Amino acid sequence: NAGVTQTPKFQVLKTGQSMTLQCAQDMNHEYMSWYRQDPGMGLRLIHYSVGAGITDQGEVPNGYNVSRSTTEDFPLRLLSAAPSQTSVYFCASSLFRTGVNTEAFFGQGTRLTVV
Amino acid sequence: AQSVAQPEDQVNVAEGNPLTVKCTYSVSGNPYLFWYVQYPNRGLQFLLKYITGDNLVKGSYGFEAEFNKSQTSFHLKKPSALVSDSALYFCAVRDVPTGGGNKLTFGTGTQLKVEL
Numbered sequence: 001n002a003g004v005t006q007t008p009k010f011q012v013l014k015t016g017q018s019m020t021l022q023c024a025q026d027m028n029h030e031y032m033s034w035y036r037q038d039p040g041m042g043l044r045l046i047h048y049s050v051g052a053g054i055t056d057q058g059e060v061p062n063g064y065n066v067s068r069s070t071t072e073d074f075p076l077r078l079l080s081a082a083p084s085q086t087s088v089y090f091c092a093s094s095l096f097r098t099g100v101n102t103e104a105f106f107g108q109g110t111r112l113t114v115v
Numbered sequence: 116a117q118s119v120a121q122p123e124d125q126v127n128v129a130e131g132n133p134l135t136v137k138c139t140y141s142v143s144g145n146p147y148l149f150w151y152v153q154y155p156n157r158g159l160q161f162l163l164k165y166i167t168g169d170n171l172v173k174g175s176y177g178f179e180a181e182f183n184k185s186q187t188s189f190h191l192k193k194p195s196a197l198v199s200d201s202a203l204y205f206c207a208v209r210d211v212p213t214g215g216g217n218k219l220t221f222g223t224g225t226q227l228k229v230e231l
Binding site for chain 1: 119124147149151156157158159160161164165166205209217218219220221222223224
């Protein structure tokens, strides 16, 4: 059981370039989300999805797009990379149940540097 | 809006001694609370979660957490620390909504260092 898989693990971009961070889960989880981790700031929610075809913005969505065409995949797109987007990005998934406390499972992270 | 505070950036403890990593939260309703651990260059691993009615929650690797509603706290504890416990620990909270929703809010993290 692979869990949550993120690719690539490392990436260096030039300012203005675009790229897609891939995230896939094999646990049939409805809920998927993207966080960025910056020193001293914890994890901040970028975008999330409660199911295929449904996405919404989190705390820091500017400069990022997402789509959810299947239950398994939730790619994060950087439209025009900026140095402020240098960060470690984590994808997470969880069951989506009203009234039930369900923990999130995280991928290994993508370390992105924008120069 | 929900929020989490981890007041200590770093906690140092000697191996074999008890450890506590502090967490306080703020939510509008009832909380779902979690602790995660992150080892260097790794993703977050789930440690434990609060379940309504159980004020002392037991989790992985001998960790436990004490929920205190009056103090809005969910401190992580372990009776005897190991060097291998050294890692970054995150507390997280989710409001218990009426319609579902899994948005987690994380604290800024506490670096635990266990020394021989």
